[in-house]
Amino acid sequence: MELTYSTLALTFAIFALACYIQTNTGFAFALIVMSLGGAFNVLPLSVLAYSVSFLSLVNSTTALRGALQHVDRQLLGWMLVSCIPGAIFGVWLLDSLSTHSQDGLRIAFGITIILCGLLMLQKPQPLEQRSSNGVVVGTGTIAGITGGLFAAFGPPIAYLAYRQPLPIKTILTTLLAVFWATAVLRIAIVSSMSDVPADVFWLIAAGVPWIVVCTWLSKRFTPPIRELTLRRGAMGLLMLSGLSVLLAGLKGLLQL
Numbered sequence: 001m002e003l004t005y006s007t008l009a010l011t012f013a014i015f016a017l018a019c020y021i022q023t024n025t026g027f028a029f030a031l032i033v034m035s036l037g038g039a040f041n042v043l044p045l046s047v048l049a050y051s052v053s054f055l056s057l058v059n060s061t062t063a064l065r066g067a068l069q070h071v072d073r074q075l076l077g078w079m080l081v082s083c084i085p086g087a088i089f090g091v092w093l094l095d096s097l098s099t100h101s102q103d104g105l106r107i108a109f110g111i112t113i114i115l116c117g118l119l120m121l122q123k124p125q126p127l128e129q130r131s132s133n134g135v136v137v138g139t140g141t142i143a144g145i146t147g148g149l150f151a152a153f154g155p156p157i158a159y160l161a162y163r164q165p166l167p168i169k170t171i172l173t174t175l176l177a178v179f180w181a182t183a184v185l186r187i188a189i190v191s192s193m194s195d196v197p198a199d200v201f202w203l204i205a206a207g208v209p210w211i212v213v214c215t216w217l218s219k220r221f222t223p224p225i226r227e228l229t230l231r232r233g234a235m236g237l238l239m240l241s242g243l244s245v246l247l248a249g250l251k252g253l254l255q256l
Contacts (some may be wrong), residue, residue, distance in 0.1 A: 003199055008206070011042050015055065015207060016214045021234045022056075022179075023063050023218035025172075025227055028120075028234050029056050029179070030151040035113045035241035038106070041248075045109060046098045047200055049151040053186045054204045055211050056151070060180035062215040070173035072166060078133055079157060080181050082140030083147065087182070090148020091189045103252035109150055110246025116146070116155035117239035121232060124162040131160060143182075148189065153182045 018032035030052045037048045097105040139160045147153030157178055161171050190196070223230050 003203060007042050008203075010040060011037065011203070012207070012210055014040075014042075015210060019059055019211060019214035020218045020223075021230065022059060023215055024223055025231050025234070028154060028231075028238075029059055030147075031113065031116060031154060031238055032234065034109070034150050034152060035238045035245070038109055038113075039241040039244040043203075044098075045105060045150065046094060047197065047203075049094065049149075050187075050190055050196060050200055051203055051207065052151040053183045053190070055207050056179055057183035057187070058208050058211045059215050060176045060183065062212050063219065064173065064176050064180060067169075067173045068177070070167075070170050071177045072164075072170050072174045075136065075161065075164065075174055076177050076181070078136040079140045079143070079178050080185075082137040083144035083153065083182055084185065086141040086144020087148035087153075087185055088144075088189055090145040090150075091186070091193055092148075093145075094149045095194050103249045106245050106249030107253065110242045110244075110249060112146055112150060112152065113242025113245065114239050116152060117235040117242060119155050119159055120235045120238075122159070123228065124159055126165055127163050128165065130164055136160065147182055147186060151183075151186060153179065 014033055014036045017036075018029045021032055022029035030049075033052050033055075034045070034048055037043060038045055042048075043051075094105070097108065139156045143153045143156040146156070154175075158175055161175055164171065166174075
């Protein structure tokens with residue numbers, strides 16, 4: 001892996017955009033970084049996913065400061081319990097595909113991003129009562145698999161959270177808390193199951209202060225558009241990126 005100036009500049013621009021969207025919608029940091037990074041082929045997907053876990057942790061920590069009292073602890077707890085087995089399986093699958101089929105990995109990633117984009121384009125209709133623990137556990141398991149694979153825990157969790165009869169502040173803060181905890185979880189799983197290139201830590205070290213600044217600016221300068229409009233724009237961008245990665249994977253597979 002070679003970290004050139006052009007690679008770093010493009011990667012940091014993607015980080016900034018992802019920070020802005022996640023801080024103002026409660027999700028999408030990992031999806032934005034992974035999808036655009038994959039579309040532009042700035043770094044290997046496994047490297048991006050590991051970096052995203054660390055930087056999402058920084059983003060969530062900064063955004064959660066002074067807001068922990070708004071976290072819904074019941075929803076947070078059930079989500080985390082169910083994410084663990086799915087995340088372990090997802091990391092194992094990523095390691096297997098990275099070793100044996102890069103094109104297969106791109107195809108799986110492209111399909112995942114497109115499906116996540118389609119899901120997040122839907123406007124969740126609030127429920128009259130909270131979802132059962134079984135529904136939360138099922139959603140958390142699916143999120144664990146996509147999170148283990150591509151550090152993208154967000155879409156299933158965000159869709160379920162936005163359907164709960166809870167104040168929007170509680171939903172946003174709980175989502176950030178979930179992403180903080182799942183980032184810690186994924187870092188621990190990946191570190192114990194595979195070797196991490198040394199250059200990744202240089203990227204993370206340079207990215208941490210950048211993420212802190214971008215998150216602070218994102219909180220200070222909120223978008224002059226509705227949250228739903230921002231979310232739909234982000235999901236449209238994700239789907240185009242996912243399609244690009246999918247087509248690249250199919251092209252590589254057909255040329256074998």
